[in-house]
Amino acid sequence: MKVTLFATCLVDMFKSDVGKATVELLERLGCEIDFPESQVCCGQPTYNSGYVEEAKPAMKQMIDTFQHAEYVVSPSGSCAYMFHEYQHIFKDDPVYGPKAQELAAKTYELTEFIVDVLKIEDVGATFPGKVTYHTSCHMTRLLGVREAPITLLKNVKGLEYIELPGKENCCGFGGTFSVKMGQISEQMVNEKVQHVEETGADYLIGADASCLMNIGGRITRQGKPIKVMHIAEVLNSRA
Amino acid sequence: MSMKTSSEKFKVRVKNQIQDSFMRGAVASAQETIQGRKQTVTDELGNWEEWRNHGEEIRKHVLENLDYYLYVLSENVAKRGGHVFFAKTAEEAGQYITDIAKKNQAKKVVKAKSMVTEEISLNEKLEAIGCEVIETDLGEYILQLDDHDPPSHIVVPALHKNKEQIRDVFAEKLDYKNTEKPEELALFARQTLRQDYLTADLGITGCNFAVAETGSITLVTNEGNADLVAALPKTQVVVMGMERIVPTFEEMEVLVGMLTRSAVGQKLTSYITTLTGPRDEGDVDGPEEFHLVIVDNGRSNILGTEFQSALQCIRCAACINVCPVYRHVGGHSYGSIYPGPIGVVLTPLLGGYDDYKELPYASTLCSACTDACPVKIPLHELILKHRQVIVEKEGKAPFSEKILMKTIGMGTSSPTLYKMASKMAPALTKPLSTDDHITKGVGLLKEWTDIRDLPAPNKERFRDWFKNRPKGGKE
Numbered sequence: 001m002k003v004t005l006f007a008t009c010l011v012d013m014f015k016s017d018v019g020k021a022t023v024e025l026l027e028r029l030g031c032e033i034d035f036p037e038s039q040v041c042c043g044q045p046t047y048n049s050g051y052v053e054e055a056k057p058a059m060k061q062m063i064d065t066f067q068h069a070e071y072v073v074s075p076s077g078s079c080a081y082m083f084h085e086y087q088h089i090f091k092d093d094p095v096y097g098p099k100a101q102e103l104a105a106k107t108y109e110l111t112e113f114i115v116d117v118l119k120i121e122d123v124g125a126t127f128p129g130k131v132t133y134h135t136s137c138h139m140t141r142l143l144g145v146r147e148a149p150i151t152l153l154k155n156v157k158g159l160e161y162i163e164l165p166g167k168e169n170c171c172g173f174g175g176t177f178s179v180k181m182g183q184i185s186e187q188m189v190n191e192k193v194q195h196v197e198e199t200g201a202d203y204l205i206g207a208d209a210s211c212l213m214n215i216g217g218r219i220t221r222q223g224k225p226i227k228v229m230h231i232a233e234v235l236n237s238r239a
Numbered sequence: 240m241s242m243k244t245s246s247e248k249f250k251v252r253v254k255n256q257i258q259d260s261f262m263r264g265a266v267a268s269a270q271e272t273i274q275g276r277k278q279t280v281t282d283e284l285g286n287w288e289e290w291r292n293h294g295e296e297i298r299k300h301v302l303e304n305l306d307y308y309l310y311v312l313s314e315n316v317a318k319r320g321g322h323v324f325f326a327k328t329a330e331e332a333g334q335y336i337t338d339i340a341k342k343n344q345a346k347k348v349v350k351a352k353s354m355v356t357e358e359i360s361l362n363e364k365l366e367a368i369g370c371e372v373i374e375t376d377l378g379e380y381i382l383q384l385d386d387h388d389p390p391s392h393i394v395v396p397a398l399h400k401n402k403e404q405i406r407d408v409f410a411e412k413l414d415y416k417n418t419e420k421p422e423e424l425a426l427f428a429r430q431t432l433r434q435d436y437l438t439a440d441l442g443i444t445g446c447n448f449a450v451a452e453t454g455s456i457t458l459v460t461n462e463g464n465a466d467l468v469a470a471l472p473k474t475q476v477v478v479m480g481m482e483r484i485v486p487t488f489e490e491m492e493v494l495v496g497m498l499t500r501s502a503v504g505q506k507l508t509s510y511i512t513t514l515t516g517p518r519d520e521g522d523v524d525g526p527e528e529f530h531l532v533i534v535d536n537g538r539s540n541i542l543g544t545e546f547q548s549a550l551q552c553i554r555c556a557a558c559i560n561v562c563p564v565y566r567h568v569g570g571h572s573y574g575s576i577y578p579g580p581i582g583v584v585l586t587p588l589l590g591g592y593d594d595y596k597e598l599p600y601a602s603t604l605c606s607a608c609t610d611a612c613p614v615k616i617p618l619h620e621l622i623l624k625h626r627q628v629i630v631e632k633e634g635k636a637p638f639s640e641k642i643l644m645k646t647i648g649m650g651t652s653s654p655t656l657y658k659m660a661s662k663m664a665p666a667l668t669k670p671l672s673t674d675d676h677i678t679k680g681v682g683l684l685k686e687w688t689d690i691r692d693l694p695a696p697n698k699e700r701f702r703d704w705f706k707n708r709p710k711g712g713k714e
Contacts (some may be wrong), residue, residue, distance in 0.1 A: 007701050009651070009661070011663055011701055012661060012700050012701045012702055012705075013661045013696050013697060014694045014695075014696055014697060014701060015694065015697070016697040016699060016700060016701035016704055019701035019704070019705070020701070020704060023705065035702065035705050037654065037702060037706075038654040039654070039655070040650075040651045040652065040657040040658070041647075041651035042653055043648075043651060045647060046647050046648050046651070048604055048626075048646050049626060049630070049639075049640070049644055050599075050621065050623070050625075050626030050627040050628075050629055050630040050631070050636070051630055051644040051645075051648060052631070053629075053631070054645055054648030055648060057648065057649075057652030058651035058652040060652070061651075061652050061653075061654070071281055098456060100595060114422065114644070130339075137603070137605035137607070138605075138606075138616070139437050141606045141607065141609070141610050142606055143606070147453060156415050156445075158437055168607065169563050169566075169607075170563040170603045170605035170607065172603065173603065174602070174605065175603075175604075177600065177602070177603045177604075177687035178686075178687060178690075180686075181259060181564075181600060181601060182686045182687075182689060182690055183250070183253055183254060184257075184564055184567055184568055184601065185603075185690065186251060186690045187257055187567040187568075188564070188567060188603075189690070189691065190565075191567070212693060213693070215241075216692075216694075217436060217676075217687075217690075217691030217692040217693055217694075218690065218691040218692075219693075220634050220692045221678075221690070221692050222689050224556025225705070229619050
């Protein structure tokens with residue numbers, strides 16, 4: 001199966017290991033990966049700040065970049081959701097409206113793609129350790145992907161899954177919120193880190209590099225011994 | 240109280256509230272308790288999503304036909320001998336109600352909980368003409384005694400106070416001598432208030448739902464105070480926001496059950512009362528004179544705009560009860576009697592952007608509110624629309640932000656620019672990095688690194704790895 005990877009700008013620039021793990025994992029599951037070089041950012045930072053017109057050129061660029069794809073897969077629930085949102089943003093655009101609808105129909109978050117399209121629930125990974133999982137807001141509530149990552153994690157050999165208290169509470173990232181409303185964001189991420197600690201897990205896993213950068217950045221700042229990993233890296237771990 | 244509850248700056252309010260550890264504990268625990276109860280009662284009911292669709296449908300239908308239902312409602316109230324007054328503004332509403340008080344030589348006014356009367360500063364207006372105004376909802380009563388402390392929640396107004404604080408307020412203001420046991424506090428308030436009901440000249444209530452087909456008013460409480468306010472004084476005034484209408488009892492029943500479940504996780508509250516007009520001949524109680532004041536105060540300006548769905552709100556506070564921002568900053572941070580996500584949406588619409596331009600940014604757009612709303616107001620989308628209005632129409636966004644956003648907009652729409660910038664990132668941030676992390680950023684980065692570390696940009700971008708790997712990059 002041919003998969004066109006939407007790596008996201010954050011993974012491209014800050015978390016290339018997540019991109020590598022995604023490629024290796026999907027290849028191991030029988031996919032052929034292509035990565036269009038002209039992909040940039042989905043436009044969410046500008047769009048969610050209210051700069052809709054400023055965000056549109058980047059969105060159009062992305063719609064054109066992925067037009068050829070059969071499946072678009074992204075290791076980010078939030079960015080994949082943004083691809084789904086394009087159809088509403090361009091609903092009155094005679095050219096990009098229909099194109100955005102096509103893009104939404106073929107765009108999947110990584111774990112959703114593995115479980116719902118590839119129909120695989122056990123990727124054959126081994127990862128010894130106690131883990132807890134942060135459910136990102138956009139992925140769960142807006143994209144509607146709740147079960148897939150948990151299903152996949154529970155089938156990883158050696159992995160002990162512990163549910164995170166207050167798991168659906170936002171971690172306080174919220175894009176520009178994290179810097180614009182720093183004092184509130186700090187309280188939110190503090191509570192999230194506290195909940196992670198309460199689980200006694202050695203690893204915090206998530207499916208969105210942005211939330212993980214927020215929670216992970218706070219964890220390292222506080223010098224906590226909890227390791228933060230993207231789910232692609234866990235699913236790509238072998239014995 | 241008016242809608243605005245503070246003249247301090249937003250960041251100062253937030254800073255003060257964050258330091259209130261009691262308030263934060265109370266809010267967190269209330270959120271968890273109510274969420275748990277709501278889950279239980281909506282599971283028991285079953286098909287909650289279908290109920291939400293139905294609730295949304297009812298509210299949308301009413302808003303689309305609001306002129307018609309307002310007409311039917313007012314005709315039916317008049318038929319039953321009630322008076323109806325349409326108040327375009329807070330001033331008009333206040334004038335009408337103070338005139339009633341003067342005409343009836345009212346000295347004592349008892350009130351049931353009502354957000355719209357707070358919005359139009361009714362208590363202050365009545366006090367200005369010499370009336371003694373007594374709030375009878377226990378939470379509101381406590382706040383009123385405590386030198387008019389603003390409400391911090393639309394359903395549980397004194398959520399930010401603990402029982403020791405309440406004991407102290409009662410002791411200071413009413414010479415209360417017992418302990419902080421909730422039963423003793425409640426009994427004391429009940430005994431004191433009972434005398435007030437019996438001696439009041441005017442009773443003022445809000446309105447949860449007005450039933451157009453009969454001209455009836457529905458009041459929802461757990462304390463039964465609204466029933467006494469409506470039944471005992473000779474004159475009753477009901478104040479309602481102009482959108483709070485249902486066509487018939489059938490829709491009222493649907494929405495009341497959704498309101499109580501969403502607000503406090505109860506199948507029904509202890510008292511749900513429907514009143515129709517003044518006392519009929521032969522009735523043993525009820526007011527001799529009945530007035531319905533229908534308040535616009537900016538609502539009709541929202542009709543027909545992209546914000547119309549905000550008027551679907553039934554004031555249940557389900558959005559407030561799940562909001563992660565409200566959880567940490569409490570109600571007073573919003574500077575409005577309407578806090579939380581619905582407050583973020585409604586307050587700038589009713590009160591303008593000048594005083595409330597920060598509110599739409601006090602959200603992570605996590606959409607927990609949208610999911611919780613029983614009448615499916617797309618709250619996080621409306622919050623985003625406010626940001627768009629602030630940027631595009633109001634021109635209130637900071638200049639530096641505009642430049643930044645335009646730059647990001649340009650950089651992210653051009654693969655060439657993006658590739659150049661991302662390639663330069665490691666070199667540019669190298670002076671700020673230790674090991675793999677940036678711990679002391681400058682500019683916007685500083686806002687991030689004041690709180691958390693930032694991973695240093697990859698030396699090899701993902702795209703370079705993909706292109707150069709032995710397997711080769713396939714386009």
